[in-house]
Amino acid sequence: MGANPTSAFPNGIGASSLRKEDQRFLTGAGNYTDDINFPGQSYAYFLRSPHAHAKIKSIKTQAASAAPGVVAIFTGADLAEAKVGGLPCGWLITDMSGQPMKEPPHPPLAQGKVHHVGDQVAVVIAESYLQAKDAAELIEVDYDVLASVTDVATATQPGQPAVHDMAPNNVCYVWGHGDKAAVDKAFSAAAHVTTLEIRNNRLIPNAIEPRAAVAQYSRSEDAYTLYVANQNPHVERLLMTAFVLGLPEHKVRVIAPDVGGGFGSKIFLYAEETVITWAAKRVNRTIKWTAERFESFMSDAHGRDHATKAELALDKDGHFLAMRVKTAANLGAYLSTFASSVPTILYATLLAGQYTTPAIYAEVTGVFTNTVPVDAYRGAGRPEATFVVERLVSKAAMELGIAQDEIRRRNFIKTFPYATPVGLTYDVGNYEATLAAATKIADVAGFPARREEAKRRGKLRGIGYSCYIEACGLAPSNIAGALGARAGLFEAGEIRVHPTGSVTVFTGSHSHGQGHETTFAQVVAERLGIPFENVDVVHGDTGRIPFGMGTYGSRSLAVGGSAIMKALDKIIAKGKKIAAHMLEAADSDIVFENGNFKVAGTDKQLAFGQVAFSAYVPHNYPLDKLEPGLNETAFYDPTNFTYPAGSHICEVEVDPETGVTKVVSYVASDDFGNIVNPMIVEGQVHGGLVQGIGQALLEQAVYDPESGQLLSGSYTDYAMPRADDVPNFKVDTQVTPCTHNPLGVKGCGEAGAIGSPPAVISAVIDALKDLGVRDMAMPATPYRVWQTIQNARA
Amino acid sequence: MTVKLLLNVNGKEVEADIDPRTLLVQFLRENLRLTGTHVGCDTGQCGACTIHLNGQAVKSCNILALQAQGSEVLTIEGLAAANGDMHPMQVAFKECHGLQCGFCTPGMVMSATALLKENPKPSEEQIRAGLDGNMCRCTGYQNIVKAVQTCAARS
Numbered sequence: 013m014g015a016n017p018t019s020a021f022p023n024g025i026g027a028s029s030l031r032k033e034d035q036r037f038l039t040g041a042g043n044y045t046d047d048i049n050f051p052g053q054s055y056a057y058f059l060r061s062p063h064a065h066a067k068i069k070s071i072k073t074q075a076a077s078a079a080p081g082v083v084a085i086f087t088g089a090d091l092a093e094a095k096v097g098g099l100p101c102g103w104l105i106t107d108m109s110g111q112p113m114k115e116p117p118h119p120p121l122a123q124g125k126v127h128h129v130g131d132q133v134a135v136v137i138a139e140s141y142l143q144a145k146d147a148a149e150l151i152e153v154d155y156d157v158l159a160s161v162t163d164v165a166t167a168t169q170p171g172q173p174a175v176h177d178m179a180p181n182n183v184c185y186v187w188g189h190g191d192k193a194a195v196d197k198a199f200s201a202a203a204h205v206t207t208l209e210i211r212n213n214r215l216i217p218n219a220i221e222p223r224a225a226v227a228q229y230s231r232s233e234d235a236y237t238l239y240v241a242n243q244n245p246h247v248e249r250l251l252m253t254a255f256v257l258g259l260p261e262h263k264v265r266v267i268a269p270d271v272g273g274g275f276g277s278k279i280f281l282y283a284e285e286t287v288i289t290w291a292a293k294r295v296n297r298t299i300k301w302t303a304e305r306f307e308s309f310m311s312d313a314h315g316r317d318h319a320t321k322a323e324l325a326l327d328k329d330g331h332f333l334a335m336r337v338k339t340a341a342n343l344g345a346y347l348s349t350f351a352s353s354v355p356t357i358l359y360a361t362l363l364a365g366q367y368t369t370p371a372i373y374a375e376v377t378g379v380f381t382n383t384v385p386v387d388a389y390r391g392a393g394r395p396e397a398t399f400v401v402e403r404l405v406s407k408a409a410m411e412l413g414i415a416q417d418e419i420r421r422r423n424f425i426k427t428f429p430y431a432t433p434v435g436l437t438y439d440v441g442n443y444e445a446t447l448a449a450a451t452k453i454a455d456v457a458g459f460p461a462r463r464e465e466a467k468r469r470g471k472l473r474g475i476g477y478s479c480y481i482e483a484c485g486l487a488p489s490n491i492a493g494a495l496g497a498r499a500g501l502f503e504a505g506e507i508r509v510h511p512t513g514s515v516t517v518f519t520g521s522h523s524h525g526q527g528h529e530t531t532f533a534q535v536v537a538e539r540l541g542i543p544f545e546n547v548d549v550v551h552g553d554t555g556r557i558p559f560g561m562g563t564y565g566s567r568s569l570a571v572g573g574s575a576i577m578k579a580l581d582k583i584i585a586k587g588k589k590i591a592a593h594m595l596e597a598a599d600s601d602i603v604f605e606n607g608n609f610k611v612a613g614t615d616k617q618l619a620f621g622q623v624a625f626s627a628y629v630p631h632n633y634p635l636d637k638l639e640p641g642l643n644e645t646a647f648y649d650p651t652n653f654t655y656p657a658g659s660h661i662c663e664v665e666v667d668p669e670t671g672v673t674k675v676v677s678y679v680a681s682d683d684f685g686n687i688v689n690p691m692i693v694e695g696q697v698h699g700g701l702v703q704g705i706g707q708a709l710l711e712q713a714v715y716d717p718e719s720g721q722l723l724s725g726s727y728t729d730y731a732m733p734r735a736d737d738v739p740n741f742k743v744d745t746q747v748t749p750c751t752h753n754p755l756g757v758k759g760c761g762e763a764g765a766i767g768s769p770p771a772v773i774s775a776v777i778d779a780l781k782d783l784g785v786r787d788m789a790m791p792a793t794p795y796r797v798w799q800t801i802q803n804a805r806a
Numbered sequence: 807m808t809v810k811l812l813l814n815v816n817g818k819e820v821e822a823d824i825d826p827r828t829l830l831v832q833f834l835r836e837n838l839r840l841t842g843t844h845v846g847c848d849t850g851q852c853g854a855c856t857i858h859l860n861g862q863a864v865k866s867c868n869i870l871a872l873q874a875q876g877s878e879v880l881t882i883e884g885l886a887a888a889n890g891d892m893h894p895m896q897v898a899f900k901e902c903h904g905l906q907c908g909f910c911t912p913g914m915v916m917s918a919t920a921l922l923k924e925n926p927k928p929s930e931e932q933i934r935a936g937l938d939g940n941m942c943r944c945t946g947y948q949n950i951v952k953a954v955q956t957c958a959a960r961s
Contacts, residue, residue: 040842
């Protein structure tokens with residue numbers, strides 16, 4: 013750790029500065045939503061559906077209402093009467109026939125029917141949490157249980173139960189992307205076709221902080237304050253006020269304080285915080301709600317859950333000619349905030365990967381089931397696309413007898429910008445660089461010897477590759493809008509210079525582990541030439557920050573950081589005018605270097621702090637042509653996505669007697685463009701890798717096909733990666749700066765989770781290839797691997 | 807019905823009348839407002855609520871406050887020196903970037919300090935096994951392991 017030798021500033025761009033936020037987190041002084049308490053607060057408990065699919069015949073709340081401590085009980089009928097709307101979906105997908113997707117209503121408390129286990133049926137508000145929970149047990153709900161459907165692969169078949177009457181065959185949309193005719197033609201002329209059936213396993217995000225909210229209503233101001241564990245407080249507020257509660261936006265303040273991990277699951281507007289905000293005025297009390305872990309499992313939006321048939325057409329030399337992908341994507345029981353875009357816009361557009369495949373066609377069916385809504389989870393569509401592409405490539409190489417690195421090199425995109433056949437234009441990249449670096453660090457040349465050595469120990473060792481790409485820095489608003497986004501995707505930043513020269517940065521990005529308070533301060537310290545200690549970053553409060561879109565899709569530095577850079581440009585431009593006046597020089601003669609405004613070519617200069625002071629004590633100041641103050645806001649709307657990419661090489665050892673698979677070596681060489689804080693970037697990669705390895709080897713959300721019950725609803729049933737499940741990683745970065753944002757950065761938050769699953773699975777298959785194994789489903793649990801070995805030997 | 811509870815928390819004697827159903831973690835967070843101890847799963851799985859009870863790492867969501875009657879409890883708030891200097895484990899976590907969102911961190915640090923008390927020079931494998939009861943969804947564990955190794959090497 014420490015200073016970057018290339019920067020003039022010890023905590024500038026490129027330095028592994030230790031994090032500003034760590035002091036409070038390490039001493040128990042963090043301020044998470046559940047840590048927030050107000051005198052006289054009440055507590056909410058949500059009664060949830062025990063059934064996957066049922067009609068609600070009646071709800072009797074009289075006995076519960078009379079229970080000790082109960083303040084109020086509300087059901088869907090109360091919300092309907094108050095004209096509370098449904099939770100909206102923020103992205104319109106238009107299907108192949110030009111029809112809008114089916115958008116069934118999503119009432120915050122069920123009305124008439126429940127659609128998944130965990131669906132909210134009623135809320136009890138009481139003086140204590142235990143009283144609310146005890147009273148909920150006295151609510152009598154008379155259900156007429158209906159047949160349910162949870163499996164995405166079969167939910168659209170005739171005769172399956174209908175989740176929503178308005179969506180025949182449980183289809184939300186059938187969406188096509190790419191040139192189907194060109195693809196079909198290429199397949200008919202191909203020398204070789206590789207095919208795969210893929211189940212991208214359903215995951216449960218499991219941020220360690222459960223979702224939580226505290227809602228307050230002030231009669232004196234006729235205004236609301238909502239504290240909520242959320243990644244994008246302005247989006248939360250806009251959706252809640254304008255689309256659900258019909259409240260004036262300026263009368264609601266949303267604060268997302270310290271948030272204990274998100275991974276996508278805290279992007280969305282959920283029923284619970286919506287209901288307690290509404291109820292806070294009704295009962296004129298502060299209301300607190302914190303999910304228990306079982307509620308996290310059955311109410312946080314899940315991730316992935318695709319059933320895919322994928323085909324790759326190749327010529328005899330292993331050049332890719334075309335790709336054809338047909339995917340059924342589980343959307344769950346309702347459309348969550350960005351659910352519709354994840355398996356379409358964020359998936360099919362990434363199917364080119366790092367390769368020159370000239371023709372690609374994807375058909376995606378969005379499917380309703382009686383399961384928790386499915387939405388963005390770390391990577392959001394891009395891990396699913398990467399798994400399709402990289403597994404096809406690895407399998408094709410195996411079938412054609414071409415080395416794994418060689419088949420990739422033969423097909424790499426080498427000239428930029430490059431327009432893919434699926435709608436993206438990659439601005440820059442160097443895929444050979446990351447593959448070469450990963451190959452060297454992984455000592456691929458030594459692999460055969462390691463395999464032999466493992467064999468002597470009775471272990472089967474395999475190696476797997478993944479060369480992934482992602483589209484981050486979401487997003488150019490006009491492009492996103494043309495694709496159906498119902499929101500802008502810019503970011504906002506404000507630089508408030510104080511009279512003594514210290515700075516507060518207000519950003520629309522939100523940090524829930526990413527370390528923005530440090531990284532953004534490094535950017536500002538370097539640009540203004542002021543001490544890192546003199547910069548504070550404020551985020552997560554609609555009452556303080558400008559309207560911002562929040563943090564997801566690895567966008568914070570690429571978009572939020574760019575907004576900060578734009579605001580800094582304005583600060584410096586104004587500072588030059590102030591300095592010019594004070595130094596009696598022309599504006600155009602002032603240069604800003606290392607924290608000083610100088611008259612070019614002279615020794616006349618003013619420190620940044622002197623100019624800041626003058627802006628607020630404008631005695632010697634050009635008041636006739638310049639306003640006092642030094643405070644600038646900028647909004648940045650990106651002109652393109654960013655395209656982080658990299659090469660991952662994984663080695664596993666399988667114990668054929670038990671099926672236990674150990675990741676024994678993992679190398680990631682990633683290109684994130686320029687890097688502000690290498691220590692933080694490395695940490696982001698580590699975390700992403702473990703989520704990806706978790707998907708590949710451990711994690712699986714399981715529904716009982718008959719009852720629709722969530723069987724993996726606790727930490728004893730859902731296998732989270734623990735410290736002894738994973739190895740140390742070797743991570744490397746190669747740099748091709750992004751060409752279209754001021755910092756040249758691309759984003760690093762999701763790469764590990766995107767790149768790793770196919771590398772791990774391909775390594776497992778490679779370990780078992782001598783047994784004739786050519787495919788392996790995720791997660792590759794000991795039982796599945798052992799069974800595969802038994803089947804292969806039979 | 808309430809019951810009298812007497813115990814020592816972070817070096818201070820504490821006395822309270824509590825509902826006997828109160829969990830130790832509830833007592834710490836709600837009665838004493840020591841909100842550094844977190845609840846991640848309420849089922850003894852995630853370890854975010856780990857504290858020291860008479861010097862041993864214990865998951866405070868898994869025991870009643872009354873089970874700590876007469877005991878000494880140390881929470882993350884009491885780990886630093888009286889002058890505010892962080893404990894060497896806290897320093898190591900910061901220097902090694904052993905935390906991201908910070909939510910699992912208090913429990914992780916309390917488990918890690920207990921681990922080193924039992925085994926001052928653990929191997930990497932022993933550290934990983936020793937932290938098996940504490941989940942982290944952010945860091946991928948590598949820098950947590952490094953922090954424990956760093957702290958062990960310095961003591």
